[in-house]
Amino acid sequence: MRKTVLILAGVVVLTVLTAVLHFAHVEPVAVFVVAGAALGGLAWVISIATESVGDRFGPAVTGALQSTLGNLPELFIVLFALSAGELVVARTSIMGSLFANGLLVLGLTIIAGARAAPDGVMRFRTRLPQDTTTLLLLTIAIIVLLGLSDQVGDRASKHATTISVIGAVVLLVVFTIWLLDYLRSDEPAEEAHSEKARSPLPFKAAIAVLAVSGLAAALVSDWFVEALDPAVKSLGISKAFTGLVIVAIAGNAVENVVGITLAAKRRSDLAISIVKNSVAQISAFLFPALVLCSLAFDTRLTFVLTPVFIGALVVMAVAMWQITGDGRAIVFEGAALVGAYIVLATLMWYE
Amino acid sequence: MRKTVLILAGVVVLTVLTAVLHFAHVEPVAVFVVAGAALGGLAWVISIATESVGDRFGPAVTGALQSTLGNLPELFIVLFALSAGELVVARTSIMGSLFANGLLVLGLTIIAGARAAPDGVMRFRTRLPQDTTTLLLLTIAIIVLLGLSDQVGDRASKHATTISVIGAVVLLVVFTIWLLDYLRSDEPAEEAHSEKARSPLPFKAAIAVLAVSGLAAALVSDWFVEALDPAVKSLGISKAFTGLVIVAIAGNAVENVVGITLAAKRRSDLAISIVKNSVAQISAFLFPALVLCSLAFDTRLTFVLTPVFIGALVVMAVAMWQITGDGRAIVFEGAALVGAYIVLATLMWYE
């Protein structure tokens, strides 16, 4: 409880500091760094508050709420990027979150989990990995079809927005069907156990924290995106690398730490569940929701991506499925996922 | 028995009506619609007649015969399209049949089967899904290699016909090896059961019906393809959409209804078997057979396809494998397959 309050205070300080730096018009690199840290902290606060609110509803609802609201900062980053006309930042943020979760975090979680297991084999239920693969494959189906149509430049490529909207609706419907079924078939055993391990806030306090931190996340995201462009220019880092690696790791820092810590404590199912839920949500909920939201902006987000991203997505989906689909994973499999992320990050460095 | 005779009469009426409309040179849209309905009916008649003939041979042979002859109308459509120089219609018909069966029908069958199951999980043997994936992967190997060679425009791309012919022979050999082994390892339990459920025709009547309906299918296909071009133009629908969606759903209507009905009756294995057999046959028998047949025409059919079709094929094969390879499927997985089909159909609408 006390530790929670201390960290909360730290996040408040970071948020206020971001505001001060932003309005003082200091060097954008400083705003960028502090805002990134504040966003990571806010994601953690939202995750804690949701968990506390979720005590009223049971563990599966909590898990789903947690992932959904935990993605709030990313949602705001992409929305502000779109309203600022920064389509490349918007796209790379979404892709970056997917790759950070599906390759880096999953890989590190597997390494931690397999090292903690007495026989070196991390074991977990196969339901969620399989379902995540299915959702990811549907997103990829839309992305591959639109991407190839765009590359060829055929007639359909001129209707990418319309097709993306229909694809987004299809994805959201399938995601909803899945989520309802997933929540219904909840097996509380391990997750209920986890609830006690943490020390959540009282219900009313949690609601208040949720509202405030949600608002703060929106503001900080705005300042973060505003500082991004000049900061990156003065640092000489490519925009693709910033979006795909820096923003992605900042925006998913908490999920990452929680996932890896749980895996090291041999709570394999919960660890895998957090990482996989995140991947499922980003690909089949956040991405299509943002495509629909972007209809309100001048800059439209579609499912059209560059070939390198499409290739990386396909390889990631197949690798995730191959490695986690059998409910067993060993150290080298985690290392292979991390390795793929390193190569991808290297490529983005030079873009 | 009585119901069968009534439906038979309906199909005869539709077929005669198509002939009348065709020779009366009425509005092509009318010919197109009636011929489409007649083709669907003839497919059903051929399926019933084959089943009755198959009583002499046992269930596995029946199933194989049923799929093979059930694809007769599609075979004729493609042949007539090729002889009329309509390469796009020929290609999209084959692709459309694959996508209709592998995405739409499989998806609906899974939804029906999972809803009928007491625990919401449709269960079936994994042998056929795995074998179908293998056959589909071999077809895709040929298509991907030729497609990439064609896109790059390297030296081999000038020999696409020769390479396609060798690929077709390879596919037919592998398909034959598979079919012989599959028929030999037949497990009649459920299928034998199914035989009694229907009321087949007497052997001699069945043979006669088979001959007549085969001939009728050939004629109606010819008229259908002839009416296709002007009908589509006056309706303002893209040719790709017509071939890929309308012709495909008409040509596979019966398999569809039978598959979904069986799944709803919890006869999962038989339902999956009909859909999967259809996919296996089209990809590894009908397609290569048509490539070889087309050597007799001026318009050669090869395995060279547009990138969008190649991408859709690869995604479909992987999704089918991922969803049915474990012998279990739930509602959202069926919804994902149907969703992928909707997105593909939308794309084709704009081509």
Added chain:
Amino acid sequence: MRKTVLILAGVVVLTVLTAVLHFAHVEPVAVFVVAGAALGGLAWVISIATESVGDRFGPAVTGALQSTLGNLPELFIVLFALSAGELVVARTSIMGSLFANGLLVLGLTIIAGARAAPDGVMRFRTRLPQDTTTLLLLTIAIIVLLGLSDQVGDRASKHATTISVIGAVVLLVVFTIWLLDYLRSDEPAEEAHSEKARSPLPFKAAIAVLAVSGLAAALVSDWFVEALDPAVKSLGISKAFTGLVIVAIAGNAVENVVGITLAAKRRSDLAISIVKNSVAQISAFLFPALVLCSLAFDTRLTFVLTPVFIGALVVMAVAMWQITGDGRAIVFEGAALVGAYIVLATLMWYE
């Protein structure tokens, strides 16, 4: 023992003959053919000698050593090709070895194994097939990312060498982690059995044979590559076909014969292990090691490949996984792999 000595003598004769023909400047086709046969023989000698040396270390170390040193001739071929500036030969040799092992040899091994099994189903442990798929997927991730970047011609494509070097280091690290774990978790049952079946050389003799045959392999590879260019020209065969099919089958002849023979004797696990180890080594050890070695030459080897090779690699990896991932394989699955190889070889013939 006696048979071994006789074959050894034959290999010595072939090697000497290659030297004589090379320095006598005879028709390059003759040098090419004799050198190819000598290389095959030297691969076999190295494999026997390694096995004998390995008696000191146990079966898993032996297997790993055997594959590694068995790939020596290929290593030299590629090195000499690179130093001669023959980038196409270098690349196609590596790809050819992968395809020969992963499609042709695996397919023939499965056909032999399934035919030998009483119920027509070859059964084997799934660990190695799964691990090989993971390693292959990591290699493919690098190749796909670089290949797409190269096709698009984006900024990163100008740094293909740097990215390849980082990718190579990542691959070697992951491969080492895997190998150490694989050797540690060795299950000697069957492999120990195999040791007695053969008649290995005494330890010191084996060391001597190893040194001499390694040196001989280096020399013969040099002459082979030198004769390649004029020989292929005078035969009128495409360079791609030579590298991908002829060199590949010559360089892997022994693994092939051993794998198929073991499968026919129902030693499924060992047979699959040799083929899979070979694929894993080439993709995750030999290829990245050669990328690093090539830094010493003017001609740099990168992971950038032509689209046809990338497509073939992806299809091969998925097919290998789909067919062997479940620990069971039947005749038609082997036939499908061989069929894919035939189509690939046909395509290369026309390049």
